[in-house]
Amino acid sequence: MRTAAEPVEVRRPSAVRALTTLLAVTAAATVVVELLNYWYAPEQEFGLAVRTGWAMLRSLGFLLLIGQVNKGRVSARPFGLILAVTTIFAVGRLIVPRQGVPALPGLVGFAVLTALCVAVVVLLYRSEAIRAHLVRHRKGLVVEGGTIAWREMTPKRPQANGWLLTARVAAFTYSPLMLVPALVATGAVLDGRLAAVPALVLWFGGGIAVSYAVLFCTAFLLRDRAWARKALVAVTLGVLAFDLPLCWWLLGVDGLIRDGAPLVTAAALCLWSLYRATRPR
Numbered sequence: 001m002r003t004a005a006e007p008v009e010v011r012r013p014s015a016v017r018a019l020t021t022l023l024a025v026t027a028a029a030t031v032v033v034e035l036l037n038y039w040y041a042p043e044q045e046f047g048l049a050v051r052t053g054w055a056m057l058r059s060l061g062f063l064l065l066i067g068q069v070n071k072g073r074v075s076a077r078p079f080g081l082i083l084a085v086t087t088i089f090a091v092g093r094l095i096v097p098r099q100g101v102p103a104l105p106g107l108v109g110f111a112v113l114t115a116l117c118v119a120v121v122v123l124l125y126r127s128e129a130i131r132a133h134l135v136r137h138r139k140g141l142v143v144e145g146g147t148i149a150w151r152e153m154t155p156k157r158p159q160a161n162g163w164l165l166t167a168r169v170a171a172f173t174y175s176p177l178m179l180v181p182a183l184v185a186t187g188a189v190l191d192g193r194l195a196a197v198p199a200l201v202l203w204f205g206g207g208i209a210v211s212y213a214v215l216f217c218t219a220f221l222l223r224d225r226a227w228a229r230k231a232l233v234a235v236t237l238g239v240l241a242f243d244l245p246l247c248w249w250l251l252g253v254d255g256l257i258r259d260g261a262p263l264v265t266a267a268a269l270c271l272w273s274l275y276r277a278t279r280p281r
Contacts, residue, residue, distance in 0.1 A: 012070075015129040020066050022123065026116040027062035030055065030087060033109035037094045040103035046187040047251075048094065051258065054180045055090040058083065072136040078166040080124045082269070084117035086173060089265055093258040167273035168218040171232060173266045174239050175214070178207035181243070181259035185250040196250055203246050210239055229274050236267045 034056045041048055061083045068076040095102045095110050123130055182203040189196050213235050220228035243263055248256045 013129040013133060015123065015127045016069060016133050019120070019123045019127075019130060020069055022116065022120055023062045023066045023069070026087075026113070026120060027059040027066075029109070029113050029116055030059040030062065030091070033091055033106070033113050034094070036103075036109050037091070037106045040106055041094075047184040047255075050180065050184045051090075051094055054176075055087070055094065058087045058090060061087075069130075069134070072133050074134055074136065075165060075169075076134050077124045077162070078169040081121055081166060082169045082173060082266070084121050085269065086177075086262055086266060088114055088117050089262040093261060163273040163277035164221055164224070167232065167270045167277065168221060170266050170270035170273065171214045171218060171236065172211075174236075174263070175207050175211035177259070177263040177266060178210060178239065178243050179204065181247050181251060181255060182207060184255065184259070185246075188250055199246060199250070203243075203250075206242055210235065229278070233271065233274065236270055240264065240267055 034052050038048065038052045065076060065080050065083060068079060091110055091113055095106050124134075125131075182200060185196070185200055185203070189200055214232070217228050217232040217235060221232060240263070244256065244260050247260045251259060
């Protein structure tokens with residue numbers, strides 16, 4: 001017999017349960033497809049191992065997204081969009097070998113993973129039940145009336161535009177997308193290109209510095225400061241101008257395509273989101 005003091009369990013909407021299941025399947029598929037790609041790769045070199053490891057880490061991102069969806073976090077939608085798009089690029093760049101044609105198992109796995117990522121985005125942005133579910137903010141310590149409580153922290157600033165949240169999440173991917181090719185390039189330096197050591201150190205330093213620049217810009221971006229948008233545009237263009245030539249110089253055309261394309265995609269999504277956020281509704 002249930003007493004009045006017992007909490008009543010609220011059943012999540014079926015769309016939310018379907019999304020969490022889909023995210024778990026996508027996380028598993030990411031690992032499987034990457035292992036297939038690495039197994040069938042003609043050359044299992046250092047660069048491929050680094051890129052494969054980075055792509056497999058995205059499975060953890062899907063698990064984090066499951067937690068955000070279960071908690072109804074408003075940030076789950078832009079996070080899911082960026083994660084799905086960059087996962088497709090991160091896996092797709094490893095499908096095509098430097099020579100020859102891709103292995104059939106890798107192509108089939110990539111097609112399945114792409115379909116899963118597209119389904120995730122469709123559910124996040126087209127399902128009204130999920131839209132109504134993702135309305136909560138993160139919890140924290142709140143001091144009110146002389147007492148301290150752990151509860152949802154409603155932002156004091158006006159609710160941020162969804163496009164601004166997407167631009168913020170996209171910009172936060174700049175730093176890892178710079179550091180991964182920099183790590184890959186260490187293999188070329190160790191193979192005898194010692195003259196590139198200063199550029200490699202600058203590359204790592206730039207990747208770390210960008211993370212702080214993005215953090216500063218996006219903190220004011222969510223407060224709808226016009227100068228913060230311009231600053232983030234400048235950071236985005238600076239990242240492209242800094243990272244792409246280094247990819248071409250140290251990793252060649254193959255590295256420019258494999259490591260530059262995901263960064264260009266994230267930058268384009270950030271700039272497009274900033275543009276949409278400024279358009280009159």
